[in-house]
Amino acid sequence: MTDLFLKYLQYEKRYSNHTLISYKNDLDQFQRFISEHYPETSIDQVNHAILRDWVVSLSEHEISEISVNRKLVTLRSFFKFLLKKGSIEKNPVLKLSNLKTKKRLPNFIRENDIIRILDQNVEEGDFAEARDVLTFEILYGTGMRLSELISLKVNNIDLINNSLKVLGKRNKERIIPINRFLSGMIKKYISLKNQTFVGNVNVHLIVSNKGEKSYPMMINRIVKKYLEGVSVDKKSPHILRHTYATHLLERGADLNAVKDLLGHQSLAATQVYTHNSLGKLKKVFDQAHPKA
Numbered sequence: 001m002t003d004l005f006l007k008y009l010q011y012e013k014r015y016s017n018h019t020l021i022s023y024k025n026d027l028d029q030f031q032r033f034i035s036e037h038y039p040e041t042s043i044d045q046v047n048h049a050i051l052r053d054w055v056v057s058l059s060e061h062e063i064s065e066i067s068v069n070r071k072l073v074t075l076r077s078f079f080k081f082l083l084k085k086g087s088i089e090k091n092p093v094l095k096l097s098n099l100k101t102k103k104r105l106p107n108f109i110r111e112n113d114i115i116r117i118l119d120q121n122v123e124e125g126d127f128a129e130a131r132d133v134l135t136f137e138i139l140y141g142t143g144m145r146l147s148e149l150i151s152l153k154v155n156n157i158d159l160i161n162n163s164l165k166v167l168g169k170r171n172k173e174r175i176i177p178i179n180r181f182l183s184g185m186i187k188k189y190i191s192l193k194n195q196t197f198v199g200n201v202n203v204h205l206i207v208s209n210k211g212e213k214s215y216p217m218m219i220n221r222i223v224k225k226y227l228e229g230v231s232v233d234k235k236s237p238h239i240l241r242h243t244y245a246t247h248l249l250e251r252g253a254d255l256n257a258v259k260d261l262l263g264h265q266s267l268a269a270t271q272v273y274t275h276n277s278l279g280k281l282k283k284v285f286d287q288a289h290p291k292a
């Protein structure tokens with residue numbers, strides 16, 4: 001049933017490859033636990049007590065609360081699918097509560113550090129240098145996800161209206177505006193890309209040194225290179241997304257507008273970035289409150 005469930009997620013729910021891999025890994029891990037600890041129990045016989053035992057086992061192996069909760073999401077979806085197919089009579093995960101997690105504020109890069117990095121970026125050079133600079137500029141200039149950048153195609157870019165069409169989670173499209181400087185960088189890069197890979201130009205914007213579609217490890221290496229020397233916990237593409245959102249809000253952007261730019265489904269996902277704007281709130285308080 002696992003294969004059937006994954007096909008359902010892929011073709012009917014249209015989940016991304018990254019999500020499918022995560023779901024498969026979670027289910028494989030759960031199946032191994034059942035085989036080892038409850039060898040005579042089939043998947044349709046799994047109950048609340050077995051699931052609790054599995055959660056305890058994960059915690060004993062020092063799996064984080066966030067990771068455990070994500071695995072529970074997988075199991076809830078899987079057993080809901082089995083219920084729908086008539087393979088089980090009730091969903092044993094329904095009464096299993098998520099573990100409590102510590103709320104962490106999104107990490108971001110200070111504006112002066114970002115400006116220093118961008119000022120040091122030089123467009124001139126070979127194809128690889130131009131690509132690396134553009135990769136960093138796009139991630140910070142649009143707030144798009146790593147997967148969205150990798151999937152971004154040249155024909156998704158409107159250099160006349162200065163905008164990008166991005167395919168986000170659940171295959172939802174959104175339009176992200178870009179400034180004229182970034183639009184100009186993209187135009188120069190596309191020209192250089194066409195000259196570098198004459199006759200074999202990949203449809204994707206960001207490509208490897210061989211002209212092939214980029215991949216996560218490659219983008220991570222590029223970002224780490226530019227963030228070397230910056231004091232942040234994790235030097236990853238996602239921190240540029242956090243930084244994009246935080247800087248927009250710090251400069252007075254509307255929360256709903258930022259939500260749409262990031263491709264969030266709910267406003268709650270965007271509101272976490274307002275905590276990083278405490279300095280701005282204090283400044284408003286000092287200027288406006290009679291007792292400040």
